[in-house]
Amino acid sequence: MALSSVRGLSVFISEIRNCQNKEQERLRVDKELGNVRNRFKNEKGLTPYEKKKYVWKMLYIFMLGYDVDFGHMEAVSLISAPKYPEKQVGYLVTSCLLNENHDFLRLAINTVRNDIIGRNETFQCLALTLVGNIGGREFAESLAPDVQKLLISSSCRPLVKKKAALCLLRLFRKNPDVVNVDGWSDRMAQLLDERNLGVLTSSMSLFVSLVSNNHEAYWSCLPKCVKVLERLARNQDVPQEYTYYGIPSPWLQVKTMRALQYFPTIEDPNTRRALFEVLQRILMGTDVVKNVNKNNASHAVLFEALALVMHLDAEKEMMAQCVALLGKFIAVREPNIRYLGLENMTRMLMVTDVQEIIKRHQAQIITSLKDPDISIRRRALDLLYAMCDISNAKDIVEELLQYLGTAEFTMREELALKAAILAEKFAPDLSWYVDVILQLIDKAGDFISDDIWFRVVQFVTNNEDLQPYAALKAREYLDKPAVHETMMKVSAYLLGEYSHLLARRPGCSPKEIFSILHEKLPTVSTPTISILLSAYAKILMHSQPLDPELQNQIWAIFSKYETCIDAEIQQRAVEYFALSKKGPALMDILAEMPKFPERESSLIKKAEDTETDTAELSAIKSRAQQQASNALVVTGQQPANEPQVTQLAMVKIPSINNMENNHVDQEVTHTNGTVSEVEPQNADILGDLLSPLALEGPPGVSGTETLSEDGALALAPVGEQENAVKPIVDIAERFHALCVSDSGVLYEDPYVQIGIKAEWRGQHGRLVLFLGNKTTSSLDSVQAVILSPSHLKLELSSVPEIIPPRAQVQYPLEVLNLSPSRDVAVLDFSYKFGTTLVDNKLRLPAVLNKFFQPITLSAEEFFPQWKSLATPPLKLQEVVRGVRPMSLGEMANLLNSLRLIVSPGLDPNANNLVASTTFYSESTRSMLCLVRIETDPADRTQLRMTVASGDPTLTFELKEFIKEQLISIPTASRPPVPPQPQPTAQPISSSDPGALLAGLL
Template identity: 45%
Template sequence: MSSSMRGLVQFIADLRNARARELEEKRINKELANIRQKFKDSNLNGYQKKKYVCKLLYIYILGYNIDFGHLEALNLIASNKFSEKQVGYLAVSLLLNENHPLINLVLNSIRKDLNDVNELHNCLALHAVANVGGKAMAETLNTDVHKLLISPVSKPEVKKKAALTLLRLYRKTSHAVQKEWAERIVNLLDDPDFGVVTAVASLVIVLTQDDPETYKIAYGRAVNRLHLIIIEKRCHPDYLYYRVANPWLQVKLFRLLQNLPPTDNADELASLLDVLQHTLDHFGQNVPNVQQSNAQNAVLLEAVNLAIHMEVNMALMDKIVSRLCEFISSRETNLRYLGLDTMSRLSEKTADMEPIRKYQSTILGSLRDRDISVRRKGLDLLYSMCNYQNAEVIVAELMSYLETADFAIREDMVIKIAILTERHAPDYKWYINTIMKLISVAGEYVSDEVWQRAVQIVMNNEDLQPYAAHTLLAYLKGPVYYDSLVNIGGYVLGEFGHLIADSPGCSPIEQFMALQDKFGSSPPATKALLLSTYIKFVNLFPEIKPQLLQVFVTYSRSLDSELQQRACEYLALARLPTDDLLRTVCDEMPPFPERASILLTRINERQRSGSLATDNGLKLEPPVKPLIEGF
């Protein structure tokens, strides 16, 4: 090292030897004062500027604020010496951001280096543009970066950096990449250098996401490159990763194809199907080396995602499901998660769920996985693959698991079980039994939407009402209850308790006692609902009117204003000399109008907000009719 940089080495050593924060700050303040004084001297040469700027950068990296020296750093960029230019660009990358007022002063120097014949200067300028970015650089330098990317004389190292820099600028502003550049950019997917192709693939992936129509010309080139790598095994030895040919490029090309609509070209389609078939047959099976296995599995999963996007033939789909099931059965948690996640995506796309349902028992086993993220994915997949044929088995398994499930996913499970129970119920009795068991098992996780939805279904199905009232009364007589169970019980018995009044164990006084037994420990909202039930009872069961009036009298003196008002109004209504007004007020509620399911609305809102694990959507099964039309 030259003597001019020994001061920097000594300065760093002094800071490392400082035994206290105060000593470090003292040494830094002394050095900053010295540097300020030196910068006032206009006779500093390039080496000296470089040394002092390096000291400023080191101080900045330690977390201290640097409010001077920026212009000296910019002057170093204009130097013809690489070491000085390098330090100047490093200072720009660290000390300036895209909104810094000095950015405009450096644009001309960067443009000059971008157009320089020296590739080292090109690379330094590209680094600075990529690190700082910003709208100003995107609008001013995008053309120069593009020229470096497509220039036939640019070296591979420069092309790689130019592609990634253009990607950075495009992410700042979409105007950084012009549509007329599409063909020249896509042509680079045929570049003989794999590094260039990998960098360009990263750029094209983002471009195809935003403008698939303009960049659909990349489809054929991506397929040809995949065929060369996977089928013809043409790959430079430098890009072999544990005997896997450039897995990063393969993954990127598969992702690129997923952003574009499937091709209409028969030759391209046949070539791509060969690639997919070969990948499914030979990747990820019996690989002893962990790194090689990871690389092959990464490629395999992206190939499967592409096959799902293309909606390939059934024979290939069976093989895909079989391979994904191997992932689900793997000992590695990551593979189990990815297998379930990909299978969920497949279930969204395919109309025929039979290949997936063959492995139902394996998927059910994921609910008891030791990792909660795997259990969540298993729940999502079971939710999406459920239909009227396997609903009873899946719902029963979910109910069994619900009793011991983690608290973090219980509410999600409750909502999904409720939706599946309604959508695929073989009969009304099964629906009521399942919903009641759900509430009794996980009542504290049952949201209002669940029991309100059950009330809607009971109200709109006349044949269901007596059985629902009888079942709810039996649960209310049990020792374990939750507020949601009392709510639905109070609502249904208030409307339909008279339908079972003649049944053994269901007399009016027994219905009243079952509700009153839960009344004292219920929250105010539930008490208010039960008071409404009791006024209905006054109309339906005059024989227990004295007991009901006593409740109204007691709560007419309640400290809760809502309960007090209800009790007073109901007491006045019950004491009217004639029952005409009482019968009018307490008339049976009409059926609910058709509306979107409140449960589906809830689950969709939570999915959009990201608070719920991936939902996968609900599939309507044509063979079975929902319990309530339009719900």
């Protein structure tokens, strides 16, 4: 395009760039669009140059995001222009503005077809580019035969053939039922003989698409592909412009090998030999160098060659060579190369018998298990799992157990499952298997599914020689100060069944076994209590001669649970109490469990259902986990008296490791704004072994929630205000400071200061707003309106319209909390200073934690309450990511500042915090709230939080409130920052009876 032809466009672009703001830009664009419309209406007076210039301007305006529907016809009409400059603009702008379904494209089909079948190569290229970019069905039906003729024409230059091949590829991909490629085998074979590498590369792209759809029709092309690879591998007749860092056309090599993988194994010996010679050359000539670009190209060729080698089921010597090459790759520093090496080793194990060769690199693979990159650790775990057998199972399982303590939360469940499967499949003896499973439960109880401990119980029950050993190991684990609940289940079962086999060992008498089991009873959940009651009954049955003291202790427990609200526990207690009075008859009724029938391991089936071995699936999994912590999305504004509709993404959240917690994943779906969840199986006490991680809001959550820019929820949007008068304090910081303090400055600018003093008692609160005039002139048109959420009842007095110079007025508010909610009341405050109108919307700190009354609970008070709130929606649990890194002490201080009192030592795990408070509202009255936070010392940016209360709405709101504090409100625990005085402001006299709040502070 000549410089003169763009002068007007250049001036217009310069003017747009010089606009100071979006409004000026919009005015300038509207003016230009009006001018373009007028010129198009008087089309008879337009020269081709002017029309082209205005279409260029229209395209630029479209790129800025403005609507230019009126100019579509003008752009399409330029396609039929006889000269190249106008035709080029027409094709380019049409391809940008119109999609494949636009009606105007029908008007251009004949013109485009004439250009394709014409003799002007430049026009042919323009037309093919347009058809390829749009690729609509109508284009395919009308123009595909002409494009095919152009591709196989012997008179076309390579430039046109390349564009024709790519155009046909796009049409075939979008409309395979329309583009007729029957009988194209000979034509493709002819195209694969092309000497021009540009045409050959484009044709190979088309061939890959064709052969992936129907390889049977293209057998005649297979030798041609091998010859192409031979030519490139030997660097024969490859122009310099197609050599990339010394590698002959790496893109063409990759495409050719990709095409060969769509054919079954090659049977022809000559073709197979030639192909393996080429692959051997590629394998021998690839190494890791310092040049990144060369590495990328050579590795792209290499890994495609490896995939082809696996597809062809090559000889063992070549497979050994591939493994040796991959062994070099997993030892380099570049993480991308290590990842590819590990992934390809795993794939080789799945299709070929190279396990013994890969075992030589076991040490390096184990080193990769500790790599900083989690994607590399995942691939190393997959590879170790795939390469494990009887000879190396002990070493691999021990490494997995050692790694389990430091692994990320997202990997621990998979890690535990695979370690359990390997221990079961390749155990040299069953005692080693029992040791491994008990270690797994001890180190990662939260991530041990019921299937794992069910399986070890089956093995012990079916093997009499193993029973004393298993019972003794279970007894040893109970001596630890913190015992995970899954360990309690296993130990209770094993000791109930087989503790009599240990009677002669020290510390294993029936009374001692009962005592150590009963010590843990207050900390376990309902299903575990059921197992413990069964264990007590069997211990009593085996304690012969009968110990009267032990019998009375166990009878007292049975008697206590005969009135339990849980039907399962009540029935067991009643029946065991009655049976235990039958004397010797009890021996027959409570005999040892019979052997389980042999069955397929449910662990292996579970692993097959969840196993992933590709980078693509791993990436999808990672994205889903990142979205899980942000699953709650507000879908729209609603009236304050209507329930809020929330949308939940499909999530599956991994559990968090702790000695006192158990977990089952939960999937939550949304359908038309309604929430459904997987029903919990049963409950847990301090950790919810089988409780879902509920993320949804409970029924009845109401209010209109708007997320402000600092992450806090407000009743109404508190956006950026275009006041000429700017505040001299950070409004968000002042609000967060007042969330943990009862007095301070809420807002201050050069003319006004607004302070707050508050008192809170139960569900009642009293706020006094101090509105102070800092100037020597009056403030006029003063207005203060409270925008109240539905859960707060506010009684307020009126504010005078004028605040005299250097005076202050008080604005009392009576607050009544009706129900739990995180919605925040907003103060809409405005005034005039001279001719300047200032209007601000300020959030008031009448937030959820203001209605807390701190309370400290002992273990005897805490655990029964925690146990009674067993399942969602009264108890909710969530993995929180993106937490602001802080020490355990700092987190405890933050919770205490929110009136959630931390009880030190209540949780046996030193990395956990347990807090409690009492919430007051009209609907709930005084309601006890319990919180448990489990942290990971290795990663302070994530934790698992469990919240429980007697009200579903309160539980949900409290969980979300604490999450907001942990993620986005670092200033909440800071002391208030005193406002800086302005040099022009006159201070109010402290003798004023209503002295300004800043002075009082």
